[in-house]
Amino acid sequence: MALAKITSVSGRGVYVPGNDIDTDRIIPARFMKCVVFDGLGEFLFYDVRHTPEGVPTGHPIDKPEHKGATVLLSGANFGCGSSREHAPQAIHKAGFRAVIAENFAEIFFGNSTTLGIPCVNATREDIAKVAAAIEANPALEITVDVAAREVRFGGDKIAITQRESARDALVNGRWDAIGDLIDGLPAVQATAARLPYMAVA
Amino acid sequence: MSAQPKSLFEKVWDAHAVRTLANGQTQLLIGTHLIHEVTSPQAFGMLRDLGLKVAFPHRTFATVDHIVPTNELVEPYKDNLAQAMMDELRKNCAQFGVTFFDRASGKQGIVHIVGPEQGITQPGTTIACGDSHTSTHGAFGAIAFGIGTSQVRDVLATQTMALGALKVRRIEVNGKLRPGVYAKDVILHIIRLTGVNGGTGFAYEYAGSTFDGFSMEERMTVCNMSIEGGARVGYVNPDETTFAYLKGRPYSPTGAAWDAAVARWRSFASDAGCRYDDVMVIDAADIAPSVTWGINPGQGISINENIPSPETALSDDDRAGIIEALAYMKLPAGQPIKGTKINVAFLGSCTNGRLSDFQEVAKYIQGRKVAPGVRAIAVPGSQIVALQCEKLGLDKILAEAGFEWRAAGCSMCLAMNPDKLIGDELCASSSNRNFKGRQGSITGRTVLMSPVMVAAAAVTGVVADAREVFAVN
Numbered sequence: 080m081a082l083a084k085i086t087s088v089s090g091r092g093v094y095v096p097g098n099d100i101d102t103d104r105i106i107p108a109r110f111m112k113c114v115v116f117d118g119l120g121e122f123l124f125y126d127v128r129h130t131p132e133g134v135p136t137g138h139p140i141d142k143p144e145h146k147g148a149t150v151l152l153s154g155a156n157f158g159c160g161s162s163r164e165h166a167p168q169a170i171h172k173a174g175f176r177a178v179i180a181e182n183f184a185e186i187f188f189g190n191s192t193t194l195g196i197p198c199v200n201a202t203r204e205d206i207a208k209v210a211a212a213i214e215a216n217p218a219l220e221i222t223v224d225v226a227a228r229e230v231r232f233g234g235d236k237i238a239i240t241q242r243e244s245a246r247d248a249l250v251n252g253r254w255d256a257i258g259d260l261i262d263g264l265p266a267v268q269a270t271a272a273r274l275p276y277m278a279v280a
Numbered sequence: 281m282s283a284q285p286k287s288l289f290e291k292v293w294d295a296h297a298v299r300t301l302a303n304g305q306t307q308l309l310i311g312t313h314l315i316h317e318v319t320s321p322q323a324f325g326m327l328r329d330l331g332l333k334v335a336f337p338h339r340t341f342a343t344v345d346h347i348v349p350t351n352e353l354v355e356p357y358k359d360n361l362a363q364a365m366m367d368e369l370r371k372n373c374a375q376f377g378v379t380f381f382d383r384a385s386g387k388q389g390i391v392h393i394v395g396p397e398q399g400i401t402q403p404g405t406t407i408a409c410g411d412s413h414t415s416t417h418g419a420f421g422a423i424a425f426g427i428g429t430s431q432v433r434d435v436l437a438t439q440t441m442a443l444g445a446l447k448v449r450r451i452e453v454n455g456k457l458r459p460g461v462y463a464k465d466v467i468l469h470i471i472r473l474t475g476v477n478g479g480t481g482f483a484y485e486y487a488g489s490t491f492d493g494f495s496m497e498e499r500m501t502v503c504n505m506s507i508e509g510g511a512r513v514g515y516v517n518p519d520e521t522t523f524a525y526l527k528g529r530p531y532s533p534t535g536a537a538w539d540a541a542v543a544r545w546r547s548f549a550s551d552a553g554c555r556y557d558d559v560m561v562i563d564a565a566d567i568a569p570s571v572t573w574g575i576n577p578g579q580g581i582s583i584n585e586n587i588p589s590p591e592t593a594l595s596d597d598d599r600a601g602i603i604e605a606l607a608y609m610k611l612p613a614g615q616p617i618k619g620t621k622i623n624v625a626f627l628g629s630c631t632n633g634r635l636s637d638f639q640e641v642a643k644y645i646q647g648r649k650v651a652p653g654v655r656a657i658a659v660p661g662s663q664i665v666a667l668q669c670e671k672l673g674l675d676k677i678l679a680e681a682g683f684e685w686r687a688a689g690c691s692m693c694l695a696m697n698p699d700k701l702i703g704d705e706l707c708a709s710s711s712n713r714n715f716k717g718r719q720g721s722i723t724g725r726t727v728l729m730s731p732v733m734v735a736a737a738a739v740t741g742v743v744a745d746a747r748e749v750f751a752v753n
Contacts, residue, residue, distance in 0.1 A: 097604070098597060099476055099576050103715040107722075108694045112347065112361035114321035114368045116429075126722040131703075155597070156477040159510065159576075160715060161694075162412035163319065164428030185480055185512050186412060189443075190428035244444050247303040256301065256442035257330070260434050263298055263307045264335065267440050270298045270309045271336070275537075275544070276405055277311055279338050 084252040085195055085225060088177040090149030092221040092232075093139050094210035095124070100153055101160035102187060106169040108161075119165055120172030140173070144217035149176045152206055152213075157198075158187025167191040177223040179206060179230060179239065192245045195254045197225045205230075205237035226250045285551035288404075288517055289448045289483045292423045292548060296406045298440055305442040310425075311405040313340040313435045314391045315378070317347055317365040318696070319410030323432035324372040336439040337377040341400055344369055344382065345390045346696045350659050350686035353383070362697065376436070389662020389688040392416040392630040396500065397664050399529025402541070403518035404548035408435050413630050413712065415506040418515030419499035420522055421548055423483065425512060446513060447481055447557035452488035455564035460747035462640075463498035464632060464710070464730035466490065468570035468580045470502075470562070471509040476578040479511030482557070485550060486516050490564045496525040497636045504631045505712050508577035517549040571743060572714045572728040573617050574605030579714075580728070581617060583745045589613035608716055609725050610704065617743050620727070623705035625656040625738035626719075627683065627731055629693040632710035633661025635668045637731040642674040644735055644750040650682030651741030657699065658683040659691040683738070695720025708737035 110122040128138040135141055140148070151170065157180040158166060167190045170178065177197045191198045201209075212219055212232050222231040225246060229236045248254040271277040286294075296309040313336075315323075320342070327334070334340060347362040357363045373380035381387040381394055388394070392413055395401040403421035407414060412426035427441065434441045453466060484506050491499065499516045506514030516522075523542050526532045533541040568582035579601070581587070587606070590613060593599035606613055611620065627633075627641060638658065650656045658678045660666035666688055669675050675685040692699040693711035700720025701707055707719055707726050714726035727743055736746035746752060 098601065101576070101713075101715045103694075103713070103718055107717055108346075108696050109720070111318055112359075112365065112696065114364060115325065116322055126717045129722075131722050156480075156510070159476055160412065160507075160713060162410060162414075162426040162428055162507075164322075164410075164430060167428075182477070182480070184477065184510065186426055186428065186507075190430065193428065193430040242444070244303045244305045248305075251303070253302060255430070256305075256307075257430075257434055257437065259301050260307055260438040260440050260442065261332075263301075263440065264438060266298045267307070267309060267335070267438060270296065271311075271439065274295065274309070274311060274405075275541070276402060277309075277336070277339065 082252040082255055083195065085197060085249040085254065087222055087224040087226060088149060088197060089220055089222040090176065091145065091147060091218060092150040092152055092209065092213045093145040093148040094152040094213055095139050096154060098154040099156045099159055102158055102163050102166035103160055105158065105166040106163065111163060111165050116165065116168040116172070119169040120174070123169040123173040147174065149174055150221045150223055151175045151178045152210055153178070153180045155181040157183050159184035162186040164190045167194050167196055171196055179209070179223065181206065192248060192254055193256070195249065197223060197249055199223060199225065199239040199241045201230065201237055201239050208237060285554040287448050287485060287550040287554045287556065288421055288515060288548050289423060289446065289485065292404055292406060293445060301442055305444050307440050308443050309406060309440050310408045310435045311339060312400060312407040314395055314407065314409035315340060315342045315432065316391045316411065317344045317369040319429050320372065320432055321365065321368045322429045323436055324376065326433040327436055332437045334376040334378060334436045339439060340378045340436065342369060342373050342378050342380040343388050343391050343394045346690045346694065348689040349697050350689050350691050350699060353687060359698070386663050389665065390630045390633060390690055392504065393633060393661035393665060396420065396496070397529070397662060399526050399532035402526065403522060403545035408441065412507045413504050415512065415514045416500050416504040416630055418503040418513060419496055421515055421518035421545065423513055423515065426507060446483040448485055449482045449558040449560065450485045450487055450556045451560045451562070453490035453562045453564050454488040455490060457490060457564050457567060460569055460732070460752040461567050462730040462732065463494060463501040465567050465570045467502045467505040468577065468728065469567045471505065471578050472580045474509045476508065476576045477510040479506065479509040482511045483513035483515065484511045486514060491516055492519070495636060496521060497634045501631055505577065508712060518545050569730065569733055569746060571617055571733065573609065573611055575608050575714060575716050577712065577714060577728060579605055583618055585617070586614050587611050587617050618745060620743040621706065622654060622708045622737050622742060624701060624707040625650065625654055625734050626692045626707055626709040626711060627734055628659030628661060628691050629711035630661060631712040632731045633659060633665065635665055637710065638669045638674045638678070641731050641735045642677040644732060645681045645739065646677050648681055648739045650738045654738055654741050656683040656738045657686055657692065659686045660688050662688045692719050694718060708734045708743060710734050
């Protein structure tokens with residue numbers, strides 16, 4: 080299974096401020112009543128984008144100047160809580176192709192990487208710098224250069240960090256492990272044979 | 281004895297490591313795969329798209345929990361989407377040869393309650409489930425991971441997933457808990473200390489005399505909420521309490537195989553002198569009945585403390601967090617949390633939906649009444665828990681007090697079924713998450729606490745100290 084090598088992502092950015100943005104907020108549970116992931120994009124951040132009466136609240140991702148943005152910026156511990164892959168699926172289906180945050184909750188990070196969405200860490204000051212540049216010019220192109228470990232915008236750039244295994248998987252086109260895991264099946268059988276509880280009863 | 285002492289995490293990891301992948305991650309064998317209706321349908325869809333089978337169907341077990349109505353037993357359910365998910369799981373299990381603990385089996389329930397009660401959850405094993413509360417199973421000395429749907433696909437197709445090793449933090453709690461303090465308070469206390477992301481990158485080893493004295497159900501309550509502190513995995517070393525719980529369960533080994541299994545399970549416990557990446561030590565006497573006041577499980581206080589105020593914040597982040605939480609919770613800064621009016625009382629969930637939870641509540645609520653205007657529901661975590669409670673008459677005691685006794689499921693913990701808060705109702709809840717909108721209303725408010733504290737709130741109509749309400753001492 081040939082996967083794209085995701086070395087960099089470029090596009091407009093949108094900043095969604097806040098720490099500890101949990102996956103219930105990214106995609107509320109009621110939208111998980113589905114047997115396919117299609118259509119989740121429109122429900123991204125739904126309950127903060129709308130009042131209880133369904134009136135748009137003017138959330139950053141709904142602002143006309145941010146329509147079509149592909150780079151999402153946020154705060155610390157992004158994606159905490161529920162393991163629902165529906166969260167990165169919604170982010171992806173809403174058009175985002177990279178997330179920059181101070182740091183990420185672990186399960187969310189893994190789920191996103193498996194979908195080929197780079198999640199990269201930057202300092203709070205640097206995120207604020209990019210956010211300010213976006214605010215000044217929403218059409219500014221932001222380049223998340225996974226391979227070079229930097230984000231470039233206008234004439235400026237900031238450093239980013241990322242767990243090495245994820246960076247390797249993205250830039251070498253092996254972010255979805257299924258192919259490698261299947262290749263290992265004979266070795267899996269051997270490992271299973273050493274574990275009594277794996278035997279067929 | 282020249283071998284390097286190892287932690288349980290390292291031993292289980294080593295026993296299940298298949299090989300190292302090109303990006304440096306480990307292909308890890310997942311011995312037991314638990315699935316449910318919400319995070320598995322897309323995974324089965326991916327299998328079909330790729331033309332793959334389930335590699336070890338005898339090691340995959342399914343149940344239905346998130347979407348099942350708790351007051352509607354007959355299908356088709358009124359909610360077409362819920363019925364569609366139910367049908368999909370049934371079809372997938374039949375087609376791929378997976379055991380399904382359907383409602384008709386009498387063994388259905390919340391996946392993290394079903395695994396242990398069937399004896400499927402065993403020490404020294406690896407477990408994965410598309411649900412972040414999979415850490416619950418660590419109570420048995422298993423390494424149990426919450427995973428996303430693509431990883432559910434990976435485990436179905438190969439019985440493995442790609443993972444990097446975790447660091448291990450030993451959290452030692454020593455001494456006897458004070459009267460009226462429960463396992464739920466222990467984990468709320470830990471999360472308050474670490475914050476909601478202090479556990480990122482760690483597996484937690486819970487230890488110390490408090491854990492040694494805990495029942496399996498108490499250990500499960502603590503391990504369950506590891507993820508709320510950011511730790512994907514939490515475990516307790518297996519001991520006699522573990523083995524006694526497992527003996528005679530449907531999937532437990534029998535005869536000579538039982539003795540061999542116990543010897544093997546025992547060998548997985550962390551060696552004395554093994555290395556930990558971090559150690560935390562907590563005195564059980566420092567833990568009080570705890571409640572949350574905010575919008576994440578780290579925003580907790582003991583019942584006699586005041587709600588934090590932005591002025592007393594320790595940092596800018598803390599201040600912003602307090603302001604955001606108080607605005608959502610509509611709670612007054614600096615005032616006692618005790619006396620906060622509640623609208624709903626919820627007993628249940630994978631954190632606190634087991635027999636001992638209902639027993640403890642019944643002990644205190646017998647002869648008392650839920651306060652007027654409070655909607656109270658009690659939702660057993662599984663059909664077996666329901667039956668155990670009903671045999672002891674606990675359902676009647678709860679019903680007599682004014683709790684609606686429901687059928688098994690996740691219910692109002694995440695409100696994917698019809699059990700939801702309405703408007704900005706405030707719920708005293710024995711569940712695990714107080715996120716914005718978590719209980720089904722986008723302005724609904726959740727205060728997390730132990731089941732007995734929920735009972736105290738239910739009978740007084742306000743957030744209360746159960747020790748006072750029920751004269752616990």
